[in-house]
Amino acid sequence: MNIGQASEASGVSAKMIRYYEEIGLIAPPARTGNNYRVYATDQVHVLRFIKRARSLGFSLEETETLLKLWQDKSRTSAAVKDVAPTHINDLERRIAEMQGMVKTLKTLAHCCGGDHRPDCPILDDLAGDGTVSGENQPHIHRA
Amino acid sequence: MNIGQASEASGVSAKMIRYYEEIGLIAPPARTGNNYRVYATDQVHVLRFIKRARSLGFSLEETETLLKLWQDKSRTSAAVKDVAPTHINDLERRIAEMQGMVKTLKTLAHCCGGDHRPDCPILDDLAGDGTVSGENQPHIHRA
DNA sequence: CTTGACCTTCCCATGATGGGAAGGCCTACA
DNA sequence: TGTAGGCCTTCCCATCATGGGAAGGTCAAG
Known part of the structure; x- marks a missing residue:
């Protein structure tokens, strides 16, 4: 092949x-x-x-670990099980971060009239000190 | 400065x-x-x-758009409001993808005994055709 | 024998960020 | 005056996973 x-x-x-x-x-x-x-x-x-x-x-690094475990005939399923929670935690942290962003954005978009006035809470918030409701912690890895 | x-x-x-x-x-x-x-x-x-x-x-590309709108004194808030939903949809799609992954992983980790038997549903699932419950669509951008 | 569909290696690009080298400048202190 | 160290400058390289594309070899069908 x-x-x-x-x-x-x-x-x-x-x-x-x-x-x-x-x-x-x-x-x-x-x-x-x-x-x-x-x-x-x-x-x-x-x-x-x-x-x-x-x-x-x-x-790919995690995949390599899993692959080795898969190919290692003397592996224990416990060793594999250990890999999952770490990854689940990581995913859940990122999900929470993104949900915070969505919440903030929805709040801002809702407040934004969408008309032709040049005042826009989204831009005001971006420019401001960032104390609008729905705030999320930074520390983004640009999901 | x-x-x-x-x-x-x-x-x-x-x-x-x-x-x-x-x-x-x-x-x-x-x-x-x-x-x-x-x-x-x-x-x-x-x-x-x-x-x-x-x-x-x-x-950064989206940020550039927002920045221009912010600096453009003749901007309309409607133009800004248009940017948010696209981003919200994108975020929500990625959140849903990740939640699918978490669900699959939790199911697998739960089934996995964590003992010393060499049979592990996580690895079996990874190796298989991928029809385990909690399945999610691929098309990952490695969130 | 040509055409087109494969295959090979090699280099470059992405997006956002960091690391670090080599060298210039400025301030404080002995 | 000399020097130490803390800034600043530009330039190159690395990350992670993936794709694009060039230049060239090979093979099968017509």
């Missing part, structure tokens, strides 16, 4: 497959005489595993 | 102030004879405006 077919079968772009190989996330595959990468079904499973972990919001 | 003081007063790092200048988000300030940037109070207000917009999750 060439990289294009592996990409098709796994849903991971060829570009990303090569990148994952480059950073050592996946093993370098065999090559044909013409230097083409050849993938077996096993490798496609690995790629799908990676894709799914990414879709659940795990970083 | 030097860049360090402007940074202190606005909460924007000197590095970022220079960057904002470089990309044209803020105007190049005056320079002293020794080539130091000099900022007036007005510029600090602009920096604080930017900082607050960023803390509400607006991208």
Whole structure:
């Protein structure tokens, strides 16, 4: 199976497959005489595993941990379970941050008349000291 | 006021102030004879405006729009109000995505015994076809 | 034999931010 | 006057995950 077919079968772009190989996330595959990468079904499973972990919001680093645990036959499920809460906490923190932003924005948009007066509470708030209701803590990682 | 003081007063790092200048988000300030940037109070207000917009999750591009509206004396508040809902929708979509991830992870972590058996529903789910309850749509921007 | 669809490597871009080097300037203190 | 240190300047590099695209090799169908 060439990289294009592996990409098709796994849903991971060829570009990303090569990148994952480059950073050592996946093993370098065999090559044909013409230097083409050849993938077996096993490798496609690995790629799908990676894709799914990414879709659940795990970083590539976290994904690598999960992948090793998956491939380590002597793994314990406890070790895996430890990874989830950390990630859940991280997600919930970011969700709360964003909900704060939404609340502030809704408040401001609601107050903003939407007419042609040049006074706008949204801009006034952005310019001001930031004590409008619905305030959220900064410390954004630009979610 | 030097860049360090402007940074202190606005909460924007000197590095970022220079960057904002470089990309044209803020105007190049005056320079002293020794080539130091000099900022007036007005510029600090602009920096604080930017900082607050960023803390509400607006991208620099969106922030530029808001900034122009703020500085445009003939602006209408309607024009500003139009910017908020788009951003709110975007935020809410990302929140929903992340909540889906959390739900899936919680379900999986709950099922996972946490003992020493090598069977773990989290890994099994990651490896599988992804039809576990709490499923969310991919299309992640790695929130 | 040509055409087009693959594959290869290599470089560059994104967005927002930080790190750090190399060098200039200024102030305080001995 | 010398020096130490704390600012400032520009310039380059790194992050994270991904995509774009160029230049060139290979292969299969017509």
